[in-house]
Amino acid sequence: MKKYLLIASLAVTLLGCDNGSQIPQPEPGKQPSQAAPSTQVDEGKYKRLKAPLPTDELSAHEPYVVEFFWFGCPHCYSLEPLAKAFREENPDIQFITIPAAPNQRWEIEARIYYAMEALGIKDSHYERVFNLYAEKRNEKRYPTLDEVAALFQDAAVTKAALEEQMKSEAVSAQIERSKRLFDQAELTGVPSLIINGKYQLEFAGLDSEAFAKDFMQTIRYLGKQ
Numbered sequence: 001m002k003k004y005l006l007i008a009s010l011a012v013t014l015l016g017c018d019n020g021s022q023i024p025q026p027e028p029g030k031q032p033s034q035a036a037p038s039t040q041v042d043e044g045k046y047k048r049l050k051a052p053l054p055t056d057e058l059s060a061h062e063p064y065v066v067e068f069f070w071f072g073c074p075h076c077y078s079l080e081p082l083a084k085a086f087r088e089e090n091p092d093i094q095f096i097t098i099p100a101a102p103n104q105r106w107e108i109e110a111r112i113y114y115a116m117e118a119l120g121i122k123d124s125h126y127e128r129v130f131n132l133y134a135e136k137r138n139e140k141r142y143p144t145l146d147e148v149a150a151l152f153q154d155a156a157v158t159k160a161a162l163e164e165q166m167k168s169e170a171v172s173a174q175i176e177r178s179k180r181l182f183d184q185a186e187l188t189g190v191p192s193l194i195i196n197g198k199y200q201l202e203f204a205g206l207d208s209e210a211f212a213k214d215f216m217q218t219i220r221y222l223g224k225q
Contacts, residue, residue, distance in 0.1 A: 017073030017190050041221045044205040045193070045214070051184055063223030064094035068182060068192040071099070071109040071133045072142060075189045080130060082212055086219065093223050100190050101178045109133075112148060114174045115165035121155045130136035195222040 058066060067083060069076040087095045099110035112129065116122040128151045136143045148218040149159035165171055185194060193201040200224045 011169070017070055017075060019169055041218050042205065045202055045218050046199045046222055049185055049194065049198055049200060051186075053181055053185060053194060055181060055197045058096060058197060059094050061094070062196050063092070063197060064096060064193040065195070066096045066098055066181075068098050068100045068185075068187060068190050068194075070106050070136075070190050071112070071129055072106070073190050074134070074137060077130050077134050077189050080127070082215060085212075088214060089216070090220065093220070098178050098181065100182050100187070100192075101175050102182055102187075107175060108176055110178055111171055112162070113208070114171040115162055115168075116152075118165045118168070118170060119152075119157050119161065119207040120156075121152055121157060124155065125151055180201060193219070196225065199225065
């Protein structure tokens with residue numbers, strides 16, 4: 001049985017990324033797959049979006065989850081092991097990541113993400129970029145583009161190629177789409193998870209004593225709605 005990593009808030013933040021809220025800490029050693037699936041979820045664990053996101057634009061089928069994130073967000077970084085476990089254990093639920101770009105700082109990382117996607121290295125280097133940002137956060141700074149590009153040398157991707165994609169029209173179009181969806185969902189920070197384009201997960205409403213289990217069960221429940 002797989003054990004889940006502890007979801008903990010990091011002490012150093014360079015920019016508010018989740019509107020001041022903290023992801024609750026799960027109790028170490030809790031394993032969500034051990035518990036029977038919940039047949040009902042308290043409404044305090046989610047809220048319905050006023051304007052649903054366009055499902056036909058996001059996914060070919062339900063259920064699906066959209067996670068808005070930012071590479072520089074310590075809470076997104078802390079959540080990633082659990083999000084990865086969810087993806088692995090629920091292959092029937094499509095998990096879509098969208099880099100939030102509501103301001104110029106976050107747009108840099110969003111462009112890096114979409115450039116990685118265009119270059120075919122997103123899946124192989126996604127965690128590496130997250131780890132680099134966590135490492136440099138301890139130095140109270142962001143990584144330079146040279147440092148980010150250095151991660152891609154084993155994939156024969158140069159800094160010039162990365163920059164070219166970051167400035168491309170295709171990536172710019174993806175950035176505008178991210179901004180539009182972020183605004184439509186009336187989000188104020190990240191990480192933000194939207195299920196089936198209709199329900200936003202409320203981290204503060206999840207059981208802090210069994211966070212991982214509640215996270216898994218709540219998303220699966222909402223995916224069926």
